[in-house]
Amino acid sequence: MLAPDARTVAVDLLRPPPEHTLDRVVLTTYSLDLETLLALPFAVLTHSDGGLEEMLADPLTLLTALRQSGEKVQVFVDEGAIAIPAGARPLYAMLEASVHPVRAPHGGAFHPKVWVARFLDPAGAPVLRVAVLSRNLTFDRCWDIALATDGAPRGKQRSAASRGLGELLRSLPRVSTQGVSEQLTADLLALADEAERTNFASPAGFDGAVHFHPLGLGPRRRKPWQPRDDGGRLLAIAPFANKTALDVLTAITAADRTLVSRQETLDDLPNGALDAWQSVLVLADAAAEEPEDGTGPRPSGLHAKAIAIEHGWDVTWFVGSANLTAAAFTGTNVEMMVSLTGKKSRREAGGIDRFMEDGFMAICKPYVPSKPLLDELAKAAHASLEVTRKALAAAPLRVVCAAGSQDSWTWTVVGDFVPPPGIEVETWPITLGEDQARQLVSPSIWIVPLPRLTAFVAFKLSCTVAGGDDVRITLKLPTEGMPDGRVAHVLRSLIDSPERFLRFLRALLGGLEGLTELPAGDGSGTGGSWWVEGLGGETLLEDLVRAASRDPSRLTPIRNLIADLRATEEGRLIVPDALYEIWTVVDQALTTQEAA
Template identity: 30%
Template sequence: MLEPQSRAALTEQLKPPTGFELSHAVGTTFTLDLATALAVPLSFASHRLSAQEDTLGVLDAIRRAADRVDVFAQAGEISMGARSDLVAFLEPMVHPVALRRGLFHPKVWFLEYRAGERTAYRFLCASRNLTADRSWDVIVRLDGQPAGPGEKREAAAANRPLVELLRRLPSLGVHELDPARRARIDELGERWRNVVWEHPDPMRSIAFHVFGVPGASAPDLHGKRALIVSPFLSDDGLRMLRSGVRTETHVLSRAESLDRLLPRSLDAKLSTYVLDEAATYSPDDTDDHGGFVPPGDRLAGLHAKAVVVDRLDGAHVLLGSANATDAGWQSNVEVMVEFVGPIPKVGVEATLDALGELKEEYATTGGSEPDAKEEGERKLEAFVRVLAGARFTARVLPADPYALRVWAEDSVTSALASRADDVSVRWHLLTRPDLGSRVVSASESEGVLLKGIPLADITPFVVLVARDAAGNERRTIVLARLLDDVESRHDAIIARQLTDRSAFVRVLTLLLELSGAWTLTTSSSGAAGFFGTADASGVGTGLFEALVRAVGEGHHGLADARRIIDYLREHDEDAVLPEGFDELWSQVWSAHLELSGGHV
């Protein structure tokens, strides 16, 4: 179990092996926080950065990962924490998913790394979503390599459930994936067939289970005794998991979930536990620097999912995303990894002993009902997921500033009409909470027209806010299909980050380094320290060398840099250009044109 005092646990697992770099990453999550997702590209470029809070460093990392990372998340469960312009660069990576039945609930990562001709693979299967939640979770990390000639048949059989999920993901998206991205995912699936996984000690076998997809089959849970760890429970789900257990079953859950079980589910063979209060709160809690951690910033609640069954052939340990509910094991898309290991080390009693004082017995008679407010919130969440599962479209209209016309498909207007008496819905652009409407049209001709939008604020991210008659409110972010996008939109967003000459120098050098023309090896504490010694004008020797190295055919950094420079000049924002830069840039660009034969 992980103690998630920060996102460091996940980012550390994503980080490439020494000497390797990311080739492709495909992740899945139920809930997605866009601000948290900005940390994912940093995982793959962490050797180049010293501070995750560095906006320009984050920008560089995202640009590097833009065509190599795909994240699939349940539509209606996308949110935004701290606001950041940089989420615009996540647009091609994020793919909302809407299912006809059940929820999209897996939390896995398919990772491929390369170092020259060598390839390495990693599979992560967790109970944690891609959010800033601070809860107790579990995560499985498996490292693998391409199978040898005599291992391919066995590898293909073992990996088949994961391959089928990976190749199915593009078809689950609300919007059709870009053909190039879809092809890359298909190609990764083909290579994933032939991966041999290292077995973590002391496990002797591994099996993968994907629920909620055609051909899915549940694992065999017959055995002598069982331990179930799950924050959410249902009577049908618990009965299913216990049906093949001959003696006692131990359940670690939340008090509310245990209290809502029917009394008949709480028989003499069932022992129930919750996390001890000390596991989520301690007056001695300190942060990484020894400072006091406020109660709101400490660990809170159980989110781990695990099933351990003692059988004749050993302890079967299943870890992943499925709660002990009938939906979790029958209708939702979920992933669980099954290990078999020695009972004395990983069996039920051994696991209970390992949990130690983290757990405490909890006596309940069950039978409690959710209150009206909670039931209303649940219905509103489901309604918002229906809205978010529909296709929204936005078209950019040329103006000064720009305009945006937004509309949705027919199913949205139908859904709104069905709840018109008790639910009101409004929407606005993520970048501009002041620009929105209570109207959602089903055709472009009647779509809502938003005027006076600066280019950097154009976005396909739309916030839906639903409120019911009882005062419950639920909001989510939908990703609209953006038509007639402006080529320089991301340049405008970058330009907005350039508040002074130092920031300009930093961004320019990052663009050059992105093209492979320069290698950063020192601290990112500032423009001078990062790029070499700067003179009074702010143009450092490091920047000069980076410009010179980027000259010639085969480097795209200068073309990227020119777009930013031209944008700044066109919009009278060239005050951030260092003194003497114009002359230097003119000479570098002329040399670049000559050496590249005019092909830039």
């Protein structure tokens, strides 16, 4: 777990154990890249470790993954920290029901990075996997740390170690800014109950269960969080730090303290803030270089958060989302840290010396103060942009849609928001390119085709007084007038012929691997008898019956897809009547079987 050269692919955390299926997963994150969320179900279901463009090259393949994952993936993200995606894709409409903006109760950031996956064995018994990370749900290349552990609920007895995980899950409906459905609320409460009845085993070399420490969910703390109240040695690693948290940590030990952070963070600390630290380090330049073995780009930059405290013969590690800042330690932010304890003598647990000598020291170098990169004017501009970002995220904005002529719709951002002097705000729907951006005024109106309607709205905040980077975010806004059949139109924009529909149907029946075995088709079908003559359509009934008998759940996404497409006149050309009649026979038989 603690070896710096160990690599964990994030999607591995969601792949089921042998003979298990993924039932649902809840993800919490501070920041979110929507293209990462698009690629995640694809990578999990196809076991693909390819890059984003490879994943998105065939929208039918991606759409299959999204349809198969359905409502299984739910993401809770800080309301003002969704990134503007690089591509303007109608497929983002498929994510809207899964993305839930949340707000920290005490005015800080919603900052935990916790993944809770529920798997089912063939008998329906659940297994939970929890991953507590320092990484957000993005394609970041920084050095991060993750702890993953599995466990099964046992009886009715609650685990004191897991109580904090249940607390986080139970809080999610409450901190959601737009509310969640009754069904999702019930699912979260049930998942919290199972988590609280599960002891999650520590990794090899550590003793007992993993303990979960949520911060910022209850009443504001009167004093900062203290990981422990005693210790002989201390190692603290985080990209961000300030004097408040550093003073808390130095009070734990009398001497022998090591701090690892970013150069710019350390440069910005007040005089004397580092006097109590015997060793202060930053990442060495070599840590960001390309590897010689051709395995691809190495991580660049520090993003891991960890605290190690040696006490007696033992060492306790705290890992998770909390930086060494007042916002994290005092409960202004919502955070999640986990702790695990083991003997310093064990190689797997690792005392501080062993951890540093086993490779971490090789990617570090002593900190040497340098001139801050940002001058005071740029810092003031950055602070003003951050204040504007938070105000914008909390502003009463909404999207109003109205049908126009033919397939065109008006998509309008309305609501009151006036940026402070010196700040400009541009906005546009994320399903259009940034060349469609315009100044935020109320109302701001675009004319778009129906498949481009979206609840995701891009904003670019710029400071006109001083230089510095723009702040770019996506907000998921409440909507009015969004048509019920919008998803069907998005589907039709991708599945625009009987040929492509049959290819997609066979992928749903045979699994995603079936997509690689089918010709792409030229999209020239007209809806006659092509589906019978092409791609082996004569065996379609047999395939449907086989899927229904072996795994009826595979027909659920097909039922949803056909209903979506048959809801429109154009969709009925893609799913011809003859094909629909075959499906109806199978569906009726399946419904009778389920009722029995």
